[in-house]
Amino acid sequence: MLTVLDFIGQQRREFRFDLRYRALTGYGRKELEKAVEDEFPYLPSGSQIVLDRVAQKVVLDNIKAQLRFNRARLVRDIASYAETELEAYLERSGNEVKTIYRSTKDSWTGYLRQAGLIEGLSPLETVLRGKIEELSDAE
Secondary structure (H helix, E strand, O other): OOOOOOOOOOOOOOOOHHHHHHHHHOOOHHHHHHHHHOOOOOOOOOOOOOOOHHHHHHHHHHHHHHHOOOHHHHHHHHHHHOOOOHHHHHHHHOOOHHHHOOOOOOOHHHHHHHOOOOOOOOHHHHHHHHHHHHHHHHO
16 A cells, blocks of 8 residues: 655745654654755655655755744744644644743743733733732731
């Protein structure tokens, strides 16, 4: 039995080849980039991913573009999924937690605010604020 999955065609720039190939291979983003460059040398026995040179370049360029998530692009991506729970966003988007927390200035809540998904305090901040107020009232 042979199963053929054809992901190549006239895809929009926003199409996420990385998500498709990561689902098939289990590779992380950087591992996937290397696997595409090396023509997928370490797949399970009986499995094969074949890309001609043009398709390989298209896929590789797309994956590299996905690796270069700048802050504005990440905010747009978060807004497009409309998930306020970090775990749900990471699962649906295929992003890794280190994409969100690239520096000490980054926070999930901050990204949610920029994406227009929350206003004011997050649920966790509300709980923490209440705890802080309880502590200060106890003094």
